[in-house]
Amino acid sequence: MWRPRNRWAYAVPVIGVAAGLLFGVSAATSQGSDLRPGTRDLVQVVQDGNHRVAKQAATVASLQTQVAQLGKQDAPGSTKLKKTIRTSDGYADTAGLSEVTGQVVTVSLNDSSRDPSTLPDGANLDWLVVHQQDVQAVVNALWAGGASAMMLMDQRVISTSAVRCVGNTLLLQGRVYSPPFVIKAMGDPAKLKKALDDDPSVQNYKAYVSLAGLGYDVSTSSKETFPAYQGALDLKYAKVKEAAQK
Structure with a gap:
């Protein structure tokens, strides 16, 4: 006896075809990547940001070199320009815009690794952080x-x-650094x-080296080379908003 087919007999193949179509579209769209990546942790975000800034800084340095080379090329009527360039070159070392070599003092500051329970009475967690x-x-x-040039971490300042x-991180020219902080x-x-040794603020910090275990190390080297400063030269400052006239 013939029996009518159950409606699921038609629905199941249709659902299977639709599912296969969705998988195919997703695969083509993602091109092997995750369409819904998980939330990245803060460390990865900071590292990615530092990488982008470092890449852009390298581009800026390359463009600055090209501009300097073009400016020094002989051109008709460029006597005034060449004189200006010679004047600016004379200030380059003082302004930090050229590579320099010499004797260096290195200072390293680091957070404490002590257990907070070992701190003296009246202490707080701020004592443990630079x-x-x-x-x-x-x-x-x-x-x-009398420093003639300075580096903070891996950047000329x-x-x-x-x-x-x-927090306990250093923000310098668009990049983020964790301790130890090296100057x-x-x-x-x-x-x-x-x-x-004579600076009162440094003396105050050194007091917490023994009290809370903060890191403080000073060393010297006979010869090191610092790169030219590559940050922005324009100054950003607050402006007083003029009161509206009555």
Whole structure:
């Protein structure tokens, strides 16, 4: 006896074809990648950002070199330009815009690894972390000690460079760094070390080296080379908003 086919007998093949079509479209769209990637952790985000900034900095350095080379080429009526370039070249070393070599004092600041329970009575967790003012104190002391050039981590800095910390990380010219924070200053090692020893803010930091186990290390090298400064030269500052006239 003939029996009518169940409606599922028709639905199942249709569903199977539709599912196969969806898989095919997804595969073609993703091209082997994840269409819904998981949320990246903060470390990966920071690393990706640092990579992009470093790549852009390399591009800027290349363009700056090309501009300098083109500016120095002989051209009709360029006497004034060449004179200006010679003048600017004379200030390049002082401004930090050229590569320099000399004796270097290196200062390393690091967070403490001590167990908070071992801290003295009245202490708090801030004692265990290197703060912005600590890095700034070392930088200022080294400038005051006659530093002719300076590096902070792997970047050349100048007297107008801003030292900013976000939490226990250092933000410098668009890149983020974790401790230990390394500051290198070129100049007379004896004068630079004396400036560190005499600076009240550095003395205050060194007090917490014994109290809380913060890291503080000073070393010297007879010869190192610093690259030219590659950051922005224009200054950004706050402006006072004029009151509306009545």
